[in-house]
Amino acid sequence: MSVADTASRPRLRDSVIVQADGGTLLFLCLAERTVKRFACDEFVKDVVVLLDGTRTIDEIGALACAGAADAGRRVAEVVRILEHERLLSGVAAPEREFRLLGVARAEFYDRQLRLFQDFCDVGWSPETSGAALQRRLGEATAVICGVGGLGGWVALALAGAGVGRIRVCDFDRVEVSNLHRQVLFRMADVGAPKADAAAARLREVNPFIEAEAVELRIGGAADLAGVVKGADIVINAADLPTPNDVAGWVSEACWPDIPHIMGTGYAYHIGVLGTSIIPGRTACWSCVRAETFADHGRDGMETLVGKRDQAGAMGALSGLVGNILAWEAIRILAGLPAALGDRWSEVDFWPLEIHSRAVPQRPGCPTCGARRPGGA
Ligand SMILES: [Zn+2]
Structure with a gap:
């Protein structure tokens, strides 16, 4: 139903501020940081302040233009323009929609639901209610391979966001030297299997999700068949024996059914963002490797001094990379457009710049x- 339907109760998006400058109305869209200007008269000003989702167009007309025969038509025209400019919300009473998730969940996810609502209102999702995006997350299963410096932040963010089932896979045990950057672990966890400690922490973070620990050293794609089964997304954040080796195994295990995000590294002051592999829609891991292979060496080269086992790292920086990967995973699970497919991106933390190049x-x-049939 169109918002401009006279039976509806139009409401401005929560992220929109309206200011009057004489005969001009300024709509400040905080979400996009844009300003839209419209010439207006006093009638339009009166209408705009009544767009809070509690009144029908006829009721607004009666208040803003008492007695005028064409008040409803004039209000509908204002509403139609605002709707066209994406300044109105798709739902009149968002809190009522949110409570359909259950009162406890509505309270827990309140701020995120308001963000999701704005995603819907601005047109990034075909859904009209932010609760629908939350529901998708709650019904999703995410697998995270490696819960160290990157994967721990990914897992924490996905748990907080409400991804319903999170399976964490790691073979390692928590060490003291992990604690400064691996956000899931505490001193009391030292010596414990990382997968177990991580799953326990995730359950503490969000009581509405399930977390499952898989203690496994990945040695090939076949090892992952059971781990990725039933997943809606897999995030690779494991780096042994090498980031690209394990990424290749993860991709092989996921292809051609499961979207996967390659967290192939953060060390020193460079972090790799993605890439995302969405079967049927983006370039595959083989294409990514073909594009980036020359960055790291060529066939026949001999390594004289290799990468050290203990690379320099910091929690603030691994968190930046991990949270960007988590944001990408949330977008994909919520049905929003992915951002990191068909490209290779690295963030350089010193100038704080992201460099991207297309991966065709x-x-x-x-x-x-x-x-595949049905692929976009
Ligand atoms: Zn390919």
Whole structure:
């Protein structure tokens, strides 16, 4: 139903502030940091302050233009313009929609639901209610391979956001040298399996989710068949034996059914953001490797001095990378457009700049070149 329908109760988006400058109305859209200006008269000003979702168009007309025969039509015209400019919300009473999730969940996720509502209102989702996006997260299963410096932050963010089932996979045990950056662990966890300690912490963070620990050293794609089964998304944040080796195994295990995000690294002052592999929609891992292989070496090269086991890292920086990967996972699970597919991005923390380059699908790629039926 259109917001401009006279039976509806139009409401301005919560992220929109309205200011009057003489005969001009300024709509400040906080979410997009844009300003929209419209010439107006006193009638329009009166209408705008009544757009709070509690009144029908006829009721607004009666208040703003008492006695005028065409008041409803004039209000509907204002509402139609605001709707066209995406300044109105798709729901008149968001809190009522949120409570459909249950009172406890509505309270727990309140601020996130308001953010999701704005995603819907601005048109990023085909849904009209932010509660629908929350419901999608609650019904989703995420697998995180490796819950160290990157994966721990990913898991924490997904748990807080309400991803319903989170499976964490790691073979390692918590060490003292992990604690400054691996956000899930405390001193009391030292010596415990990381997967167990992580799952326990996630349950504490959000009582509305399930967290499952899988203690596993990944040695090939076959090891992951059971781990990724039933997943809606897999985030690779494991780096042993090498980030690219384990990423290749994760991708092989996920293809062609499960979207996966490659957290291939943070060390020193560079973090890699993604990439996202969405079967049927983006370039595959083989295409990504073909594009980036020359960054790291060529066939026939001999490594004289290799990467050290203990690379420099900091919690603030691993958190930045991990949380960007989590944001990407939330977008995909909520049905919002992914941001990190078909590109290779690295953030340089010193100038605080993100450098991206396109990763095209290779013509005739044996993996992603043959698009699946129904693929976008
Ligand atoms: Zn490909």
